[in-house]
Ligand SMILES: Cc1ncc(C[n+]2csc(CCOP(=O)(O)OP(=O)(O)O)c2C)c(N)n1
């Protein structure tokens with residue numbers, strides 16, 4: 001049972017006055033993360049929207065020590081920091097409670113250029129939390145495709161719609177046998193909060209991926225961020241789940257689709273809300289291409305249902 | 313000075329023992345010949361408890377240096393090592409280390425670079441990183457490798473600039489020579505614990521390496537450039553105080569041999585410069601007044617010390633183990649010419665490239681090359 005949103009702590013780690021777009025899902029998610037982590041943490045940022053949002057030197061809109069790192073290195077950079085603070089503590093050169101070390105990276109810094117270092121950090125079971133706020137494109141550089149961009153999406157580098165489905169990054173992280181993996185999204189803040197609180201209490205590698213509907217890349221009205229996030233979950237285009245030591249459990253409403261108690265909504269309406277699919281929805285082969293996307297969603301639900309049954 | 317210990321050690325082992333003596337906190341590593349033996353030795357010492365540190369076996373060199381700079385920003389004393397393509401793979405993060413003013417010490421065991429593959433020494437790898445904002449030493453013996461790593465930590469932490477300590481693959485890294493290890497007490501006196509003025513600290517939230525406008529960026533770059541130049545006196549001081557603490561001396565910014573009355577001056581770096589002392593003796597035996605000038609420091613290039621050390625009307629023979637593509641010779645010669653211009657018009661410079669990909673540079677070969685260069689008409693500055 002998720003913590004009630006009314007009971008979330010007052011603490012604000014995302015300060016007022018930063019450079020994010022109105023309705024920015026990454027910033028909304030970070031606010032929840034801040035409530036769960038509190039101030040005793042060190043934040044790493046790969047180049048992405050969240051860097052453009054944090055304020056320019058010397059101003060800072062996030063209330064942590066924040067280190068900007070190279071794009072490919074979230075996994076290894078966070079490993080460096082966590083090992084540094086731990087050994088300094090052992091040697092008596094670090095006072096107080098050890099901070100949570102967390103990376104805040106986009107889908108580009110996670111699925112693509114950051115994949116190698118992240119995979120290696122997971123395999124080493126480094127004591128860090130890697131957050132991926134997934135806006136399904138490279139938003140900061142003007143919306144190019146990434147490995148997280150779903151089939152059919154128009155981006156500046158897929159001008160006729162992406163032909164390939166996205167990859168299941170959270171599942172890939174699970175297959176590294178790490179202690180904790182979770183997915184979340186901004187329409188379910190209490191679910192996100194609980195997952196971060198849990199991750200904070202676990203030693204070793206934690207991976208949390210947050211679907212972040214970005215009005216700029218997805219082309220919808222910026223007031224509708226939360227609605228798009230909810231529609232993604234209700235259509236099954238985004239699945240809410242977590243895995244403790246490899247045991248997968250689904251969170252509502254995804255759990256109801258998995259158990260068969262309820263069917264997800266058809267994906268059409270979710271697609272129709274977004275300009276990034278509009279050309280596809282108007283084309284002569286619209287039916288087939290929507291069916292392809294529906295097929296990707298159905299396959300993912302079916303696959304995760306079966307995958308969750310495996311626990312050894 | 314307490315009693316030092318003398319052992320037989322390879323250059324790679326000398327480096328690992330220096331890491332232990334420096335009481336390093338974090339060592340990220342990844343294998344590449346001929347550097348691998350350093351990482352193996354360090355991993356072994358951490359595993360056995362001989363060195364109280366964290367060894368992080370990451371998945372590639374970009375990550376090696378990313379972990380290193382991040383650990384340094386968290387306040388740890390950090391070491392790593394690499395060679396050739398590993399160093400090139402770090403290139404982006406080399407800039408982050410210097411721009412971020414993080415005092416990491418890195419050993420680069422010089423090796424020629426791909427393509428085609430070669431395993432053996434030349435200096436293209438380290439010289440190709442000239443403009444990354446790192447200070448660079450080049451060492452000519454196992455003992456100097458040991459001594460320089462300790463001096464490098466001291467200088468790096470004084471001015472918050474990362475330092476690369478270079479030495480040749482195989483001829484230094486894999487050859488046994490006697491190694492004097494000073495008593496830990498003497499080393500501790502020379503190199504106090506790392507106490508950075510700033511580190512990532514939740515009690516003081518601040519951004520690090522965040523976006524800047526030109527009004528901040530430009531002064532940061534100017535400061536880095538100025539501070540690299542300002543390293544010269546610190547390098548000298550470190551060498552002198554190291555001598556006071558341990559009795560050992562490898563030169564400071566430069567090392568010279570039979571230079572005072574020399575008419576012909578050989579100039580080179582790394583192990584070939586040690587061999588060149590013997591070439592100088594051969595040439596002296598043949599009636600040529602030869603001497604040696606070895607820059608120990610490549611960046612900052614020790615202009616004043618070189619200019620002061622060169623005898624009147626010296627004919628300098630620069631032996632480069634690298635190419636300066638787009639120019640006829642090597643990089644050291646170009647560096648030398650640029651500092652002499654307008655300051656020492658009495659000096660002439662000739663240049664040959666040799667020893668590429670590990671071709672053996674014997675004292676006789678180099679003596680013969682220098683003789684041939686004396687007779688050569690071309691290439692005079
Ligand atoms: C090595 C390197 N390559 C390319 C870039 C340019 N770049 C900056 S941000 C970015 C995209 C970031 O995408 P993502 O991680 O998804 O974050 P988002 O902008 O969507 O928040 C790119 C390609 C860079 N900074 N570094």
Ligand code: SF4
Nearest residue numbers: 021024049139214216
């Ligand atoms: S482009 Fe999207 S992710 Fe980036 S700041 Fe704006 S709303 Fe947030």
Ligand SMILES: [Mg+2]
Nearest residue numbers: 106107137138
């Ligand atoms: Mg993105």
